Amino acid sequence: MSSEIVxxxxxxxxxxxxxxxxxxxxxxxxxxxxxxxTVVVADLFSHNGLVNNLSIWDGAWFxxxxxxxxxxxxxxAGGHVLANPVALFPLxxxxxxxxxxxxxxxxxxxxxxxxxxxxxxxxxxxxRLTLExxxxxxxxRAALLFAxxxxxxxxxxxxxxxxxxxxxxxxxxxxxxxxxxxxGLIGAVATFTSPVGLVFALCxxxxxxxxxxxxxxxRSLWAPLLAPTGVVVWMAYLWAHTGNIxxxxxTERDGWNSxxxxxxxxxxxxxxxxxxxxxxxxxxxxxxxxxxxxxxLVIAYRERMPFELLTYATGAVFLFAxxxxxxxxxxxxxxxFPLTIAAATHWSGKRFRTLxxxxxxxxxxxxxETLSSFAVFP
Numbered sequence: 001m002s003s004e005i006v007x008x009x010x011x012x013x014x015x016x017x018x019x020x021x022x023x024x025x026x027x028x029x030x031x032x033x034x035x036x037x038t039v040v041v042a043d044l045f046s047h048n049g050l051v052n053n054l055s056i057w058d059g060a061w062f063x064x065x066x067x068x069x070x071x072x073x074x075x076x077a078g079g080h081v082l083a084n085p086v087a088l089f090p091l092x093x094x095x096x097x098x099x100x101x102x103x104x105x106x107x108x109x110x111x112x113x114x115x116x117x118x119x120x121x122x123x124x125x126x127x128r129l130t131l132e133x134x135x136x137x138x139x140x141r142a143a144l145l146f147a148x149x150x151x152x153x154x155x156x157x158x159x160x161x162x163x164x165x166x167x168x169x170x171x172x173x174x175x176x177x178x179x180x181x182x183x184g185l186i187g188a189v190a191t192f193t194s195p196v197g198l199v200f201a202l203c204x205x206x207x208x209x210x211x212x213x214x215x216x217x218x219r220s221l222w223a224p225l226l227a228p229t230g231v232v233v234w235m236a237y238l239w240a241h242t243g244n245i246x247x248x249x250x251t252e253r254d255g256w257n258s259x260x261x262x263x264x265x266x267x268x269x270x271x272x273x274x275x276x277x278x279x280x281x282x283x284x285x286x287x288x289x290x291x292x293x294x295x296x297l298v299i300a301y302r303e304r305m306p307f308e309l310l311t312y313a314t315g316a317v318f319l320f321a322x323x324x325x326x327x328x329x330x331x332x333x334x335x336x337f338p339l340t341i342a343a344a345t346h347w348s349g350k351r352f353r354t355l356x357x358x359x360x361x362x363x364x365x366x367x368x369e370t371l372s373s374f375a376v377f378p
Contacts, residue, residue: 020124020127020128021123021124021127021128021139021140021143021144023140023143023144024123024124024127024140024143024144024146024147025120025123025124025147027144027147027148028119028120028123028147028152028155029120031147031148031152031156031363032116032119032155032156035153035156035367035371036050036156038371039053039054039371042371042372051106051108051109051112053371054108054112054156054157054158054371055108055111055112055157055158056157056370056371057157057370057377057378058088058157058158058159058378059108059111059157059158059159061083061085061087061088062085062088062092062093062096062111062158062160063107063108063111063158064085065085065088065090065093066093066096066097066100066107066111067107068085069085070084070085070086070090070238070241070242071084071085071086071242072241072242073242073243074086074242074244074247074250074251080254081250081251081253081254081255082254082255083251083255083256084251084255086238086242086247086248086251087248087251087252087255087256089160089192089193089194089195089230089231089234090192090234090237091160091163091189091192091193091230092111092114092160092163092193095114096110096111096114096158099114108158111158112156112157112158115154115155115156115157115158115159115160115161115162116155116156116162117162118155118160118161118162118163118166119152119154119155119161119162120155120162121162121166122146122155122161122162122165122166122169122337123143123146123147124143125165125166125169125170126142126143126146126165126169126337126340126341127139127140127142127143127146128169128173129169129172129173129309129341130142130143130341130344130345132173132176132177132306133176133305133306133309134345137348138344138345138348141344141345141348141352142340142341142344142345144344144356145340145343145344145352145355145356145359146334146337146340146341146344148356148359148360148363149330149333149334149337149340149359149363150330150333150334150359150362150363150366151329151330151331151332151333151334151335151366151378152334152363153330153363153366153367153370153378154331154378156367157370157378159331159378160193160194161194161331161334161335163193163194164190164193164194164196164197164335165334165335165337167186167187167189167190167193167197167200168190168196168197168199168200168312168337169337170186171183171186171187171190171200171203171204171227172200172203172308172309172312174186175203175204175207175223175308176306176308178211178217178220180208180211180217180219180220180221180222180223181219181222181223181226183204183207183222183223183227184204184222184223184224184225184226184227185226186200186227187200187201187204187223187226187227187228187230188226188227188228188229188230189230190227190230191227191228191229191230191231191232191234192230192231192233192234193230195231196316196319196335197227197230197231198228198231198319199312199315199316199319200227200312201224201227201228201231202311202312202315203308203311203312203315204223204224204227205223205224206307206308206311207220207223207307207308207311208220208221208223208224210307234248235248257324257325258323258324258325258326259324260322260323260324261322261323261324262322264321264322264323264324264325264327265290265321265322265327265328268283268286268287268290268327269287269290271283272284272287280375281369281375281376282329282375282376282377285329285330285376286327286328286329289327289328289329289330289332289333290321290327290328292328292333292339293317293320293321293328293333293336293339294317296313296317296333296336296339296340296342296343297313297314297317297339299339299342299343299346300313300338300339300341300342302346303342303345303346305338305341305342305345309338309341310338312336312338313336313338313339313342316332316335316336316338317336317339320332320333320335320336329376329378330362330366330378331378343355366378
């Protein structure tokens with residue numbers, strides 16, 4: 001008699017098992033809902049309105065750009081440029097305005113939803129980027145830790161961080177796969193979204209140099225040639241619109257007192273070390289962010305991360321470290337997301353769970369501080 005081997009059918013996977021990095025997404029959504037519920041309860045006493053409570057800091061300026069457009073003349077007082085929406089890159093407000101017009105929903109609500117969705121996309125993108133060069137467990141840890149990053153509270157506000165991080169991750173994936181044209185186009189979108197996109201443009205230049213030296217791959221030049229076009233278009237528009245070629249730089253310098261300073265990180269460290277109690281809360285946060293970023297870079301280099309991620313991490317940390325008065329506060333440490341990836345791939349087990357717990361506590365404190373006072377800007 002002939003016998004047949006009967007194989008049992010594989011159990012059908014639940015739909016949530018097909019969602020990429022589902023645990024990280026669940027944590028991310030839970031954090032957004034808890035934040036929203038907390039603000040709703042707080043509004044019962046403040047009566048400021050839910051949307052108003054979340055439309056703060058940069059969010060308020062994005063809304064001004066949406067409702068009133070960019071000024072055709074830089075506002076001046078005492079010979080100095082006043083704060084105005086020119087400092088904000090245009091993709092995010094353009095998307096909000098378009099979606100608001102299509103849906104009929106207020107721009108503020110659209111902005112909050114878009115920021116939250118972009119943040120979720122960033123969580124998945126960080127995990128997917130990590131999976132590009134390592135295994136699934138490490139990628140899962142990277143997505144989880146990024147969802148709990150202390151700077152991720154801005155995904156509950158009207159901020160464009162989710163968009164620029166998503167674009168940067170997708171661009172880095174394209175670079176690692178040597179898809180030069182795609183990387184350049186993604187870079188153009190990133191540099192039209194935020195000046196942080198210029199860090200990715202730097203990655204494109206570095207990758208092209210390596211590709212040409214190793215393989216004489218001249219097609220790699222597409223990436224560094226296209227990536228900066230977003231910021232070039234924005235600066236050209238501001239020049240034509242305001243009549244001032246330095247409209248953005250003057251707004252940053254005078255309106256926000258923001259300028260590059262190579263000595264700024266040393267001032268932060270020196271002031272803290274001379275008297276750890278004397279700095280303001282901002283000073284303490286900046287010192288902690290600087291130390292964490294340096295440690296993160298050391299781990300990233302010891303982990304031998306791909307060249308593209310190391311370039312991005314180094315460029316981002318340097319850019320934020322010398323940006324006075326911004327510095328390496330939690331939001332900008334989060335923007336240097338390869339540091340999060342390095343920590344997640346370096347630690348596992350109990351150490352990683354401890355890291356997640358510490359990160360979650362700091363995230364809670366930053367969220368409360370940002371939404372309850374104006375002592376520290378995000």
